[in-house]
Amino acid sequence: MAMVWGQGELFAIASKEEIQQTEFYLGKYKSMTLFMTDFENYEREMKQVAIDGEVARRIDQEDLHADKTANAVILIEKQKWVYNQYRKYKLMIDRAHSQILDDDAKEAIDIRFIKGYSRKETIMFMRRGVAHSTVDRRIDDGIVSIANTLKLSGFFEEISEKF
Template identity: 60%
Template sequence: MAMIWGQGELFPEANDSEVQRTKFLLDKYKDMLILMADYEAYEKELAMVAVDGEVARRIDQDDLHADKTANAVILIEKQRRVYEQYKFYTRSIFRAYGLIRDPEAKRAIERRFIDGYSYSETMQFFQRSAYSESTVKRKIAEGTAKIANTLKLWGFFEKDVFDF
């Protein structure tokens, strides 16, 4: 069963804001993975800090007599929601990255975002392969657009929640 979008598009193209959102998420991809690994490794310690520490007391600065236990539960739940949101983002991005068919665009996206190298490190890597800076920029843009188009096809941007 094929899904059809508003104007009869079988394969919709991401608009500029969706491409920018994809680029933002790609820029944060490696950071999200690191934070997820940290959360998984230290989830119990984070919960203890929330309960025992002063963090829970400071959720609302205006509340002079805050219920520390209730605030700790709220803080723990917020951390878990952020973790789940990051998991949704990283899995979706990695799956969409896997569908890039152009090997040069895929390699450029991998080097820049999946492996987490800086822009200048990515350029240096590809210059050794005799690619010009403009070619690498174009391949990164093509890969980003492909990922954004795939995410749009999956309905990612409708599920994407900006407020945590």
């Protein structure tokens, strides 16, 4: 795995684009975990729905004739692939979250992204008397910390290889 930061640098510093990507994936974290839980608990039922349901009838709307069974297999394989990608991303994000040194930033990230609350709810859940700008700063600091750890772990190279 090729690391992209400068030669001789001991600590990776994420670029603005990588920080934006980190915020994007953190924003998707809750939906990823919900999909993973659903897939783990109801994989058999999801397969049956793919076979029986109309989703598999036509994967491509341009198809005049569709092989429902073949399309169901494609749909099931896509769901497995998405599950495995989400599992990998979740593991890397969880590890990066655990390495945030500032407890206040870690708490803000936990409430906002890991638990999936809105910005307003995050501000309300933080300790009493903390200004919204302070909460925003803690969230930003947490995102940067996670982005730096993800860069060090090769997360951005991983996601750029897939797409």
